[in-house]
Amino acid sequence: MSTEMEDMDSEGPTIQELGTQFSGLLIHIQERLTILYKRIQKRVLQTAILVCVLLLLLWVAIFLYGSFYYSFMPTANFITPVHFYYSRTDCTSPHHSICSFPMANFSLLRNGKKQVMTYGQPYQITLELEMPESPANEQLGMFLVKMYCYSYEGQIIDTAARSTMLHYRTSLLQSLSTLMFSPLLLMGTAEQKQYILVELYSSYIDNSYKPTVGAVIEIHSQQVQIYKAQVYIHAHFSGIRYILYHFPIASAVVGVLSNFTFLSVLILISYLQVALGGIWPSQQVGKWNKERQRRADVPEATDQYETNTHPEDNSTGTKTHLLDASVMGPSDIKAYSSGKMEQSILDTGVEDNVETNDSRGLAEEQHVSEARNEETYLKLRFLSEGLPDVSTDPTDKAYYRTGTCLSS
Incomplete structure (x- = not known):
């Protein structure tokens, strides 16, 4: 177990x-x-x-x-009351106690600072008169309404004049209307009056050099009877303003979505630039920078090579002439020749390190520099061996170059 x-x-x-x-x-x-x-x-x-x-x-x-x-968007609608007054009431005539026409002065500035009408925008200006159906107004017939627009300096800019009158109604129609609306008339909720609309301007455009800041309305009738009056200013829009005013919701949706899309694209591009290293290939940018650096290094290498090819001794105040055999001895020529060959080899090595893949002009300059070094070396060689100078010999230089290469 x-x-x-x-x-x-x-x-x-x-x-x-x-x-x-x-x-x-x-x-x-x-x-x-x-x-x-x-x-x-x-x-x-x-x-x-x-x-x-x-x-x-x-x-x-x-x-x-x-x-x-x-x-x-400018101001679409503007309504202001008009209060009439008489400039003279001291009439000498026993039949008329009023000697002037009723006048009204009103401002076209909002809150006393901002102008109601925008420059270049057409406006419709209408005067509404609330007049009773009294015998005096019926006997008045047609009367004239005049409007003066003035600037800051008080100068009159424009003038408009329109005639109007009460709408005609027969005595029978007035009697029937009074009988039908008698309960309302007795209670005071209805009145026997008419609203007269006088279109003073159909398309008024404010002047930018002399903006309108106010207006004066004058009725050319001393016996006219008015309950109250108002001025309506309505803007006539066209183009984009027409769409924005008559379709506000659709315009707001399209405008907000457009702004939102534009801002989103900007944020997305910024995010790609910061987080992902940009939308452009980095190799191409590196290639451009490398090409720019190579072009900047080429003049420096060329200047260094020319400096090494033509040395000068400023300490003694005298210059060494390479082609003068009387000044330089054979041993000096040989020493200088060997040193010059080493220096030219080093210079050639420096030149070989310069990138000359895309620049044909730099390649031609390199070939010319090598030819100059070879010619200098041949001259020194001929001088050391006692041969005639190549620069003074009319024979082709290729012959001496070939002979030197064969002898070496």
């Missing part, structure tokens, strides 16, 4: 092993949950930032459209 228990214990996992496996599983689950929590936290943070950016862009788009609408 004890043997069987020992076999079972040896076959199955121990409690310690189970505990180790269980703890490892818990640690693995904890790590997974931690990673998942960090991912969720990161996503939530990114979503919150994105929502804030979108809300900010939407607010900026609405603000831009509102600013554009406020600055672009």
Whole structure:
């Protein structure tokens, strides 16, 4: 029996092993949950930032459209009351106590500062007269209404005159109307009056050099009877202003969406430029910078080569002439020749390091420099061996170059 228990214990996992496996599983689950929590936290943070950016862009788009609408759209309607007065009441005539026509002066400035009418915008100016159906007005017939527009200096800019009268109604129609509306007339909710509309200007355009700040209305009749009067100024829009005024909701949606799209594209391009290294290939930019650096290094290498090719000794105040055999001895010529060859080899090595793949002019300059070095070396060689000077010999220089190469 004890043997069987020992076999079972040896076959199955121990409690310690189970505990180790269980703890490892818990640690693995904890790590997974931690990673998942960090991912969720990161996503939530990114979503919150994105929502804030979108809300900010939407607010900026609405603000831009509102600013554009406020600055672009002029005043559409303007209504102001007109109060008539008489300039003279001291008449000497016993039949008339009023010697002047009724007049009214009103301002065309909003709050005394901002002008009502915008420059270049046509306006319709209409006078509304509320007149009773009295016998005096019926007997008055036609009368004249005149309007004077003036500037800051009090100068009259424009004048308009229109005639009007009460609408005609027969005595029978007046009697029937009075009988029908008698309850309302008795209670005071209705009155026997007419509204007369006088269109003074159909398309008035304000002058930018002499803006209109006020107007005077004068009625050429001493017996006219008026309850009250008002001036209506209505703008006649065209083009974009017509669409913005008659379709405000559609215009607002299109304008806000356009601003939002434009701002979103700008933010997206900025994000790509900062986060992803730009939308242009970096290799192409590096190639342009490398080409620019190579072109800047070419003049420096050329100047260094010319300096090494023509050395001068300024310390003694005398110059060494390479082609004068009487000044330089054979040993000096040989030493100078060997030093010159080493220097020319070093200079040629410097030239070979310059990139001349895309510049044909630089390649031609290099060939010319090599030819000059070779010619100088040949002259020194001929002088050291006692041969005639190549520059004074009419024979072709290629012969001496070939002979020297064969002898060497």
